[in-house]
Amino acid sequence: MQRLIHPTLLLTLLSLSLTGCARFEDHPLNPVDSAARIEARALSSAGLRDYINSVLANKTGQPPKAWDIDRLTLAAIYYHPDLALARAQAETMDAAITTAGQRPNPSITVTPTWVRNLATAAVPWIAAGAISIPIETAGKRGFRIAKAEHLTDAARLRIADTAWLVRGRLRLAMLEVYAAQEAEHLLQQQLTIQQAMTERLEQQMTVGEITRLEVIRSHLALNQLQLNVSAAQKRGAESRVLLATAVGVPVDALTGIEFDFSKLAQLPDLNLIPVGQLRETALQKRPDVLAALADYAAAQSALQLEIANQYPNIQANPGYAWEMGEHRWALGATMPLPILNQNQGPIAEAEAKRRELAERFEALQMRILGDIDRTHAGLGAVLAKWADAEKQMRLQQENLQSAQALFQAGETDPLALLGAKLERAAAERARLDVLVEAQQALNALEDTLRYPIASTLTATLISDSALRKTPQ
Numbered sequence: 001m002q003r004l005i006h007p008t009l010l011l012t013l014l015s016l017s018l019t020g021c022a023r024f025e026d027h028p029l030n031p032v033d034s035a036a037r038i039e040a041r042a043l044s045s046a047g048l049r050d051y052i053n054s055v056l057a058n059k060t061g062q063p064p065k066a067w068d069i070d071r072l073t074l075a076a077i078y079y080h081p082d083l084a085l086a087r088a089q090a091e092t093m094d095a096a097i098t099t100a101g102q103r104p105n106p107s108i109t110v111t112p113t114w115v116r117n118l119a120t121a122a123v124p125w126i127a128a129g130a131i132s133i134p135i136e137t138a139g140k141r142g143f144r145i146a147k148a149e150h151l152t153d154a155a156r157l158r159i160a161d162t163a164w165l166v167r168g169r170l171r172l173a174m175l176e177v178y179a180a181q182e183a184e185h186l187l188q189q190q191l192t193i194q195q196a197m198t199e200r201l202e203q204q205m206t207v208g209e210i211t212r213l214e215v216i217r218s219h220l221a222l223n224q225l226q227l228n229v230s231a232a233q234k235r236g237a238e239s240r241v242l243l244a245t246a247v248g249v250p251v252d253a254l255t256g257i258e259f260d261f262s263k264l265a266q267l268p269d270l271n272l273i274p275v276g277q278l279r280e281t282a283l284q285k286r287p288d289v290l291a292a293l294a295d296y297a298a299a300q301s302a303l304q305l306e307i308a309n310q311y312p313n314i315q316a317n318p319g320y321a322w323e324m325g326e327h328r329w330a331l332g333a334t335m336p337l338p339i340l341n342q343n344q345g346p347i348a349e350a351e352a353k354r355r356e357l358a359e360r361f362e363a364l365q366m367r368i369l370g371d372i373d374r375t376h377a378g379l380g381a382v383l384a385k386w387a388d389a390e391k392q393m394r395l396q397q398e399n400l401q402s403a404q405a406l407f408q409a410g411e412t413d414p415l416a417l418l419g420a421k422l423e424r425a426a427a428e429r430a431r432l433d434v435l436v437e438a439q440q441a442l443n444a445l446e447d448t449l450r451y452p453i454a455s456t457l458t459a460t461l462i463s464d465s466a467l468r469k470t471p472q
Contacts, residue, residue: 004409024073041249042065043077043257051078068260071172072247073167079248079322086162090155097152100144104134109319127238130319130330138308143301150298154291162288166246168447173246178261179436184232186432190425193224197418198222203414268453269377278449283365286450292361299357303350309343312336355376371448377439382434389427389434396420396427441464 042048052074056213067075079084113126204210244251284287317332403420406412446453 003262021241024036033143039252043075043247043249047132048078051267056342066258066260072170072243074250076166076247077163078193080166081248082162082166083159086155086159089172089441090152090159093152093155097145097148100148101141102309103141107132110401126321126323128319128321128323130332133316133317133318135314137313138311140305140308140313143308145307145409147298147301147305149288150294150301154294154298157287157291157294161291162437164287164447164450167452168443170243171443171446172245173239173243174261175264175436175439175443177236177259178264179259180232180236180239182432183429184229184236186425186429187225187229187232189228190422191222191427193418193422193425194218194222194225195424197415200415200418249460250270264439266436267383267442270383272454273453275372275376275445275449278451279369281370282368282449282451286368289361289364289368292357292364295360296354296357298353299350303354305346306346306350309346310338312338334412368448372445375441375444375448379438379445382438384437388433389431391422392425393431400424442452 048440052071055074056071067377096454108129108131110129114126114128115124156231199217201210201215205212205215240254241251247253312335315334317333317334318331319330321328321330400420400423401416404410409415
């Protein structure tokens with residue numbers, strides 16, 4: 001008796017089909033282990049050091065003595081969970097390309113039949129079987145692959161966009177640390193001067209030169225400064241937590257770390273920055289703009305796929321049967337008939353999605369344009385305010401120098417000199433507030449332009465080469 005498929009051949013085919021099968025590996029999430037890994041993160045780790053050196057081409061192998069905004073940005077790229085999530089999403093989309101390119105497997109149908117009460121003396125078995133071979137038409141596989149590739153490009157571009165957002169938050173957090181540190185220093189100066197003034201006034205009250213009311217006012221000012229110093233110390237502690245979160249490390253990782261605030265202590269000359277040119281570049285080449293274009297290209301491919309789905313796929317069904325000594329070969333095919341619908345609904349949805357993404361793209365450009373114009377105008381106004389603060393500082397410095405000259409000439413008392421010093425310290429605090437406001441406006445402009453105006457490394461830190469380094 002002949003059979004459709006020899007058992008050995010069938011077993012061979014089955015074993016070959018299972019050879020390349022993936023096996024499940026359990027990777028449970030343990031919150032205790034995860035928390036321990038996060039707590040172990042440090043800016044002194046060898047992995048981070050090697051990563052920074054590889055990006056900056058620094059072959060010294062030694063960690064920097066002081067951490068500036070550029071190196072902290074690399075630390076955030078290495079550690080921050082938002083970037084780890086963006087990378088994981090890009091890997092998910094990349095895996096979808098493999099899924100989109102898979103061809104449908106053929107299938108084998110075997111239907112042995114036993115005939116009861118057979119009237120003849122022949123063997124009471126009928127052996128039959130068929131192979132089903134799916135055939136896609138109209139280039140559907142190519143459209144699926146193109147759609148997945150465009151979505152993967154969009155996900156990769158969003159890694160860079162996420163890095164810019166992380167950098168913006170990091171710069172603001174570092175600015176807050178700098179502002180808290182400087183404010184505490186200036187308040188301590190004012191507190192020391194006010195204490196000296198209070199002691200001097202108490203001496204004058206003792207000899208009857210002034211009334212107790214003036215001493216009480218000085219004590220009130222002294223108490224207020226002590227409260228301000230305590231508030232500045234609290235602000236400093238909170239700012240370090242904010243900075244650690246922006247980097248993606250525990251706050252203990254910042255213990256003993258020296259920071260370089262030189263890029264925050266002064267403002268760059270914006271006249272040397274081609275803001276107009278960068279504005280046009282941002283409208284066309286910001287990572288989120290390019291990602292939106294990739295999303296639109298994916299929608300185009302999705303529409304092409306749905307249009308191709310109007311044309312039915314073919315199922316080739318060659319078969320064989322052995323019945324009572326007869327060999328019967330069959331050539332069959334199955335194809336759905338597009339009579340009741342021609343895929344109009346999915347095509348309409350794909351067209352609407354493409355229109356939606358086109359509107360989203362234009363809305364994004366409009367938002368970017370408004371953000372750039374607003375932040376640029378705001379920065380200009382703050383810079384004018386900065387010029388006034390600088391002028392006030394110069395006047396207070398001149399006033400202090402005059403008071404010192406008069407004191408040395410014996411024409412004024414120590415209290416007047418202390419008052420001039422207190423006024424100068426207050427002017428320095430006002431100048432610091434304006435500087436922080438200006439740096440915040442500058443940070444907003446950098447975020448909208450996606451261009452590091454105050455950085456010497458330009459966009460190297462947010463380049464594809466930096467983002468594709470293997471994270472910790």
